[in-house]
Amino acid sequence: xxxxxxGIAGLGVVAQGLLDIVRNNGALIAERTGVSIxxxxxxxxxxxxxxxxxxxxFSESIDDLWKDSQVDVVVELxxxxxxxxxxxxxxxxxxxxxxTANKAVIALHGNELLNEETKNRLKFEASVAxxxxxxxxxxxxxxxxxxxxxxxIINGTCNYILTAMEQQSLSFESALQKxxxxxxxxxxxxxxxxxxxxxxxxxxxxxxxFDVPFDFQKIFVEGIxxxxxxxxxxxxxxxxxxxxxxxxxxxxxRIEARVHPALIPxxxxxxxxxxxxxxxxxxxxxxxxxxxxxxxxGSLPTAxxxxxxxxxxxxxxxxxxxEKANPSTFELVAMxxxxxxxxxxxxxxxxxxxxxxxxxxxxxxxxxxxxVIQKESEDESDNASIVILTDSVEEHVMQKAILTIGSLxxxxxxxVDIRLESMS
Amino acid sequence: xxxxxxGIAGLGVVAQGLLDIVRNNGALIAERTGVSIxxxxxxxxxxxxxxxxxxxxFSESIDDLWKDSQVDVVVELxxxxxxxxxxxxxxxxxxxxxxTANKAVIALHGNELLNEETKNRLKFEASVAxxxxxxxxxxxxxxxxxxxxxxxIINGTCNYILTAMEQQSLSFESALQKxxxxxxxxxxxxxxxxxxxxxxxxxxxxxxxFDVPFDFQKIFVEGIxxxxxxxxxxxxxxxxxxxxxxxxxxxxxRIEARVHPALIPxxxxxxxxxxxxxxxxxxxxxxxxxxxxxxxxGSLPTAxxxxxxxxxxxxxxxxxxxEKANPSTFELVAMxxxxxxxxxxxxxxxxxxxxxxxxxxxxxxxxxxxxVIQKESEDESDNASIVILTDSVEEHVMQKAILTIGSLxxxxxxxVDIRLESMS
Numbered sequence: 001x002x003x004x005x006x007g008i009a010g011l012g013v014v015a016q017g018l019l020d021i022v023r024n025n026g027a028l029i030a031e032r033t034g035v036s037i038x039x040x041x042x043x044x045x046x047x048x049x050x051x052x053x054x055x056x057x058f059s060e061s062i063d064d065l066w067k068d069s070q071v072d073v074v075v076e077l078x079x080x081x082x083x084x085x086x087x088x089x090x091x092x093x094x095x096x097x098x099x100t101a102n103k104a105v106i107a108l109h110g111n112e113l114l115n116e117e118t119k120n121r122l123k124f125e126a127s128v129a130x131x132x133x134x135x136x137x138x139x140x141x142x143x144x145x146x147x148x149x150x151x152x153i154i155n156g157t158c159n160y161i162l163t164a165m166e167q168q169s170l171s172f173e174s175a176l177q178k179x180x181x182x183x184x185x186x187x188x189x190x191x192x193x194x195x196x197x198x199x200x201x202x203x204x205x206x207x208x209x210f211d212v213p214f215d216f217q218k219i220f221v222e223g224i225x226x227x228x229x230x231x232x233x234x235x236x237x238x239x240x241x242x243x244x245x246x247x248x249x250x251x252x253x254r255i256e257a258r259v260h261p262a263l264i265p266x267x268x269x270x271x272x273x274x275x276x277x278x279x280x281x282x283x284x285x286x287x288x289x290x291x292x293x294x295x296x297x298g299s300l301p302t303a304x305x306x307x308x309x310x311x312x313x314x315x316x317x318x319x320x321x322x323e324k325a326n327p328s329t330f331e332l333v334a335m336x337x338x339x340x341x342x343x344x345x346x347x348x349x350x351x352x353x354x355x356x357x358x359x360x361x362x363x364x365x366x367x368x369x370x371x372v373i374q375k376e377s378e379d380e381s382d383n384a385s386i387v388i389l390t391d392s393v394e395e396h397v398m399q400k401a402i403l404t405i406g407s408l409x410x411x412x413x414x415x416v417d418i419r420l421e422s423m424s
Numbered sequence: 425x426x427x428x429x430x431g432i433a434g435l436g437v438v439a440q441g442l443l444d445i446v447r448n449n450g451a452l453i454a455e456r457t458g459v460s461i462x463x464x465x466x467x468x469x470x471x472x473x474x475x476x477x478x479x480x481x482f483s484e485s486i487d488d489l490w491k492d493s494q495v496d497v498v499v500e501l502x503x504x505x506x507x508x509x510x511x512x513x514x515x516x517x518x519x520x521x522x523x524t525a526n527k528a529v530i531a532l533h534g535n536e537l538l539n540e541e542t543k544n545r546l547k548f549e550a551s552v553a554x555x556x557x558x559x560x561x562x563x564x565x566x567x568x569x570x571x572x573x574x575x576x577i578i579n580g581t582c583n584y585i586l587t588a589m590e591q592q593s594l595s596f597e598s599a600l601q602k603x604x605x606x607x608x609x610x611x612x613x614x615x616x617x618x619x620x621x622x623x624x625x626x627x628x629x630x631x632x633x634f635d636v637p638f639d640f641q642k643i644f645v646e647g648i649x650x651x652x653x654x655x656x657x658x659x660x661x662x663x664x665x666x667x668x669x670x671x672x673x674x675x676x677x678r679i680e681a682r683v684h685p686a687l688i689p690x691x692x693x694x695x696x697x698x699x700x701x702x703x704x705x706x707x708x709x710x711x712x713x714x715x716x717x718x719x720x721x722g723s724l725p726t727a728x729x730x731x732x733x734x735x736x737x738x739x740x741x742x743x744x745x746x747e748k749a750n751p752s753t754f755e756l757v758a759m760x761x762x763x764x765x766x767x768x769x770x771x772x773x774x775x776x777x778x779x780x781x782x783x784x785x786x787x788x789x790x791x792x793x794x795x796v797i798q799k800e801s802e803d804e805s806d807n808a809s810i811v812i813l814t815d816s817v818e819e820h821v822m823q824k825a826i827l828t829i830g831s832l833x834x835x836x837x838x839x840v841d842i843r844l845e846s847m848s
Contacts, residue, residue, distance in 0.1 A: 017710070020710075023434060023569060024709070025570060028570065127683045131708075131714060133561065133564070133565035136564065137557065139457065140557070140736075141557035141560050143453060143456065143457060143735055144731035144732055144735070146449060146452065163442065267698075270694045271692065272693055273693065285449070285724075286441070286449070286555075286725065287555040287725050287728040288722070288724070290717065290718035291715070291717045291816065292694060292715070292717075293716075293718050294712070294714035295711070295712040295714070298712070300711070302711040303568075304708065304711040307567075307568035308564065308568055311659070312564075326500045399491065
C-alpha cells in the first residue's frame with residue numbers, strides 16, 4: 001500500500017467535498033488501487049466549526065502546508081489568483097507535488113508555473129468542467145487524434161440562465177435572479193455571464209489540445225447579457241438552441257479560440273445539455289465526434305476530479321516520464337478571419353422597403369441568406385423584428401454589414417448578432 | 425524517445441485504421457508524447473493487395489507475432505474467440521504485452537487471461553463502445569466514486585434500428601434491412617439484435633466497475649426483435665424513447681446487471697443518442713451523473729482506442745505498479761428481484777370489460793398504474809391495444825401478472841413488456 005499525505009489549502013465547499021470522499025470512499029479506493037490518501041494538514045484563515053478534519057493538523061497560515069515535511073501533495077482549493085499562485089509556486093519550489101482546481105491561476109500563470117521541471121508535479125483536472133475529466137482525456141485517450149473541433153458548455157451559470165429562459169419563458173434578468181437564488185450564479189455574476197470564466201477554461205483547453213502556451217488575452221470573449229427571450233424563441237423556430245460555448249477549431253493548423261453565445265442545431269447532443277450541466281464535444285480525426293457531459297461545479301463533483309489527480313500521483317511515485325513536446329506549429333486565427341453563419345435580429349420601424357434595404361446591404365457584401373423571419377411587434381407600436389440566418393461569412397465582412405444595417409434610419413437598438421456553431 | 429514495436433494480428437478494418445493512424449499521426453504523437461509506435465510485423469491469413477504495411481514484415485501465421493523477439497506488443501485485431509484467445513495466451517506467456525479489441529474473448533475468458541501476473545500486460549479499451557474511453561474512465565477518473573448506476577447504449581446496430589424505426593417510421597424488419605445496407609448490421613444480425621454483443625460488453629463493464637470476475641452467464645439478456653413500430657410511438661406519447669441498453673445498478677452492494685430494451689425519458693441526454701452512436705451514462709456517488717458518447721465502432725474510432733492503449737504501455741515501460749484489489753464483496757441480484765416500472769402493450773379484442781379485467785389483475789398483484797392509453801386498431805378489426813405504464817414492481821410479480829393477463833380469452837398475441845430505466 002502506498003500512502004500519499006496531502007495538505008489542503010482552503011476549507012470551502014470543494015475542500016469539504018474532498019474530506020467527504022476521503023471519509024466515505026477512502027478505504028475502498030485504497031483497496032482497489034493500492035493508494036491510500038491521508039489528509040495530514042488543513043490550512044485556512046479560520047476553521048469553521050463542525051467540519052471534521054479527520055485528525056489532520058490545522059493551520060491558519062497556508063505556508064505551513066509547503067513547510068510541512070510530511071506533506072507529499074499540496075491541494076490548492078482556496079480560489080483567488082495571487083495568493084493561490086504564490087502558494088503553488090512555493091510548494092513546487094520546495095519539491096512538493098500540487099493539485100489545484102483553480103482555472104484562473106492556470107489560465108493566467110500556467111506558463112510560469114508549468115515548466116520542464118515542474119510540469120509533472122502540477123495537476124489541475126478540476127479546473128475545467130468540474131467532474132468531466134476533459135484534461136485527462138486530452139492528455140490520454142484522445143492523444144492518437146488531431147483535434148479538429150472542440151465545443152464546450154463550460155460555464156454552468158450561463159447554461160442555467162439560457163435553459164431557464166427557454167423552458168420557463170423568463171427574461172434574462174429573471175433567469176439570472178433565479179440562478180442566484182439557487183446558488184448557480186454569484187451575487188456579482190459578471191465573471192460568469194460576461195464569459196471570463198469560460199475564457200479561462202478555454203485557455204487551458206487550447207493549451208492542452210494544441211500544445212501552445214496559455215494565452216488568455218488571445219481568446220475572443222462575448223457573454224450572454226445581450227441575449228433576449230425572443231432570440232431564444234426565434235432560434236428555436238429555426239431549429240437551434242442558444243448555448244454559451246467555448247470553441248476551438250483547427251483548420252489545417254490554423255486555430256480559432258473563441259467564447260461566445262452560439263446557435264447549436266437542436267438535434268445535436270450538445271444542444272440537449274440543460275441547466276447547470278457542462279459538456280465538451282470533441283471531434284478527433286480518428287475518434288470522430290465524442291461528447292463528455294456532467295456536473296461542471298459543486299462540492300463532490302469537483303472534489304472527485306481533485307481526487308482523481310491525487311490517485312494519478314499515487315500510482316506514479318517517480319513522477320511521469322513524459323518527454324517534452326516540441327514547440328507547436330499551430331497559429332491562432334484572428335477573430336476577424338473566423339468564418340461562420342450568423343443569426344441577426346434587427347429591430348426596425350415597420351415601413352415598406354425596410355426588408356429590401358437590409359437584404360440589399362447583405363447582398364452587396366456577398367452574404368447569402370439561409371432563412372428570414374419577419375415578426376410584428378407584440379405591442380401596438382410600429383416596431384418589427386427581422387430575423388436572418390446567413391451562410392458562413394468572414395467576421396470582418398459580417399461586422400461591416402452589421403454597422404451599415406445599424407445605421408439605417410428605420411433600425412433602432414442596433415443589431416443582435418449571434419454566431420452559429422455545429423459539430424461537423 | 426521511446427520506441428514501442430508492435431505486431432498486428434489481422435488485416436481487417438480496425439487493423440487498417442491502426443495503420444492509417446500510425447501513418448498520419450504517428451510522428452506528431454511521438455513529438456507530443458515521446459513515444460514512437462512502430463509496426464514491425466503484421467500477420468493475417470492473406471495479405472490483401474493495396475494495403476501499405478509501412479515496411480512491416482508480413483506473416484501468414486499469427487504465431488510469428490509472439491515468436492518475434494523484436495515485437496514488444498501484440499495487437500489482436502482478428503476477432504473470433506478461440507484462435508484469438510490462444511494468440512493472447514501465447515503472447516502473454518512469452519512475456520509480451522497485448523492490446524485487443526475483442527470483447528468476446530475478454531467477456532468469456534477474461535478471468536483466465538487476466539491474472540496477477542498478466543493483468544498489467546493486457547489492455548482492451550477498444551473492446552467496449554469503440555472510441556469512448558469508458559474502460560480508462562472506470563479505471564481512472566471515476567475511481568474516486570462508488571458507481572451507483574451505469575446505463576449504456578453499447579450496441580450501435582440496435583440503436584441504429586430503433587432510431588430509424590422512430591425517425592423514418594419503419595418496421596423492425598425494414599429498419600434492420602436498412603442497417604444492413606449501410607453496414608451497421610451483419611448479414612446474420614442475431615449477435616447484435618439478440619443482445620449477445622451488448623452482454624459481452626456489459627460483462628466487461630461489470631467486472632471493471634465493481635471488481636468482480638467476468639461472468640457472462642450471469643447477465644440477463646433480451647434483444648429488440650419484439651419491439652414494434654407502435655411501441656416506439658406509444659412510448660413517445662408517454663414521454664419516452666426506446667433504447668437497447670446495458671444496465672448496472674448498485675443498491676448498497678447488491679448489483680443488477682442486465683441487457684434489454686428500455687424506455688428512457690426523452691429529456692435525458694441518453695435518449696438523444698441517435699442512430700449508430702454509442703453512449704455510456706454513469707452516476708458516481710461523488711461525480712454525479714456523467715455521459716460519454718461517441719462512435720461505438722468503425723475503423724478509425726476503434727483504432728484510436730487501440731492506439732491509446734499502446735501509448736499507455738509506451739509511457740509506462742515497467743508495467744503498471746497497481747496492486748491487487750481485494751476480492752469484492754458485491755453480490756449480483758437475481759433478475760426476478762429487479763424492481764423497475766414496466767411498459768405493457770396488450771393486444772385485445774375490443775369487448776366491454778376488458779380494461780376492467782386487466783386492471784383488476786394488476787391491482788390484485790398490488791401493481792400501481794402510472795398511465796394508460798387505449799388505442800383502437802387501425803384496420804377494421806375489433807382489435808385494440810391497451811398500453812399501461814406501471815410503477816416500480818418486482819420482476820417476479822410483474823411476470824406472474826403478465827402470464828395471467830396473457831391467459832385472458834380476449835388477449836391475443838401475448839403481452840409486450842418493456843422495462844423503464846431512468847438516470848436518477
